[in-house]
Amino acid sequence: MNDLKEFWEWGLKLEDPWKVADVSYRDAGGEQEVHIRLDVPFGMKVRCPECGRMCKVHDRIKERTWRDVDMRGMKTYIRADIPRADCPEHGVKQTDVPWARPGSGFTLLMESMIVSMVRQMPVRTAGDMLHEYPNRIWTVVRAYTDKLTEGLDLSKVRRVGVDEKCFSGRDSFLTVFADLDTHRIIFVTEGKDSGTVGRFKRFLAEHGGKARKISDFSCDFGRAYISGIRKHFPLSKITADRFHLVKMANEALNDTKCGELKLAVNRMKAMYLLLRNPKNLSCGDLVLRDRICRDNEVLGIAYRLKESLCSLYSMGDVYSAEQHLKGWIQWARMAKMYHFVKLADTVEKHAAHILQRFSSRLTNAVLEGTNSMISVIKSRARGFRRTESLISMCYLVSAKEKTDMYGRSV
Numbered sequence: 001m002n003d004l005k006e007f008w009e010w011g012l013k014l015e016d017p018w019k020v021a022d023v024s025y026r027d028a029g030g031e032q033e034v035h036i037r038l039d040v041p042f043g044m045k046v047r048c049p050e051c052g053r054m055c056k057v058h059d060r061i062k063e064r065t066w067r068d069v070d071m072r073g074m075k076t077y078i079r080a081d082i083p084r085a086d087c088p089e090h091g092v093k094q095t096d097v098p099w100a101r102p103g104s105g106f107t108l109l110m111e112s113m114i115v116s117m118v119r120q121m122p123v124r125t126a127g128d129m130l131h132e133y134p135n136r137i138w139t140v141v142r143a144y145t146d147k148l149t150e151g152l153d154l155s156k157v158r159r160v161g162v163d164e165k166c167f168s169g170r171d172s173f174l175t176v177f178a179d180l181d182t183h184r185i186i187f188v189t190e191g192k193d194s195g196t197v198g199r200f201k202r203f204l205a206e207h208g209g210k211a212r213k214i215s216d217f218s219c220d221f222g223r224a225y226i227s228g229i230r231k232h233f234p235l236s237k238i239t240a241d242r243f244h245l246v247k248m249a250n251e252a253l254n255d256t257k258c259g260e261l262k263l264a265v266n267r268m269k270a271m272y273l274l275l276r277n278p279k280n281l282s283c284g285d286l287v288l289r290d291r292i293c294r295d296n297e298v299l300g301i302a303y304r305l306k307e308s309l310c311s312l313y314s315m316g317d318v319y320s321a322e323q324h325l326k327g328w329i330q331w332a333r334m335a336k337m338y339h340f341v342k343l344a345d346t347v348e349k350h351a352a353h354i355l356q357r358f359s360s361r362l363t364n365a366v367l368e369g370t371n372s373m374i375s376v377i378k379s380r381a382r383g384f385r386r387t388e389s390l391i392s393m394c395y396l397v398s399a400k401e402k403t404d405m406y407g408r409s410v
């Protein structure tokens with residue numbers, strides 16, 4: 001028996017004053033379980049959680065249980081009465097146990113395993129495999145991601161990308177902020193209004209960042225983010241993201257009513273040819289595209305308007321780009337196509353932000369890249385639509401450094 005105790009003391013890496021008091025095997029509905037009871041022997045001192053001083057034991061609180069990683073397929077539990085330290089400075093305080101996070105029902109080793117599993121599979125599947133309720137798995141995921149965000153140092157962040165992401169249904173949006181220099185997601189919050197920028201400012205300040213040091217933001221053309229940035233980061237320059245401009249140009253083309261079309265291919269294929277970047281089309285497709293534009297005058301003009309706006313980014317300098325943009329706005333208004341006239345108004349309103357791209361060279365490509373990540377997050381969080389769960393999963397999936405609950409790299 002003493003060998004068994006020593007084995008577990010070694011296995012659990014126990015240090016003074018903790019000792020293994022007892023190891024027992026129990027039958028729980030036909031399943032074998034291992035229960036290891038730990039104790040602080042009489043007369044030994046325990047650490048005050050506030051100051052770290054070794055103090056005499058005042059009393060012990062009722063036995064608590066933590067689930068550890070399974071031992072050869074048997075559920076393994078650690079049990080202990082937790083001593084309360086009698087600190088001369090801080091009074092009677094419950095000592096922290098070295099094998100678990102305060103308040104958790106799992107050991108740190110078990111929590112590390114849960115985090116590793118959730119990186120690879122949906123929370124529900126991890127719960128099924130471990131025979132644990134998914135809500136208990138979520139508490140571990142949230143504790144881990146809280147730890148990840150607590151340790152963030154944002155003092156070096158200078159250029160920030162902000163974008164909305166739709167997670168479930170039309171009303172469930174999160175706003176994601178990324179450091180455009182390190183390509184790291186640094187803050188995720190609920191909603192897509194201007195208040196999200198205010199929350200980012202507070203988060204930045206809590207993690208060593210300063211609003212006046214943020215030189216640039218890259219965002220979409222929506223009023224919400226731009227007004228939020230102007231209010232909370234008045235010194236920052238705003239770059240309207242090129243992906244959003246290209247997207248709006250494509251939408252204007254797609255929505256333009258062109259009447260009865262003469263098409264050499266079905267409509268879906270025709271729109272595919274017109275909406276795709278011509279650089280990615282084969283010679284045959286280019287010939288087909290030209291034929292569609294020649295045979296359908298209105299569609300042809302709409303297509304040229306779209307391509308002309310997208311070609312803005314091939315301009316070599318801001319002066320040429322400005323002239324190109326002015327010419328385009330005039331042309332779009334003269335063409336009198338409703339969706340392009342509307343787009344011309346938006347482009348004119350945000351011309352300064354669009355042209356800022358030629359100085360800042362910023363894009364939200366890193367945030368657009370997260371779109372594939374979103375499907376992973378949705379799959380990991382399937383069945384759990386609570387916003388906090390989705391936010392936690394965003395941090396977990398996007399974390400570049402993989403660490404365990406001990407903070408060690410894995």
Ligand SMILES: [Zn+2]
Nearest residue numbers: 048051087090
């Ligand atoms: Zn103390």
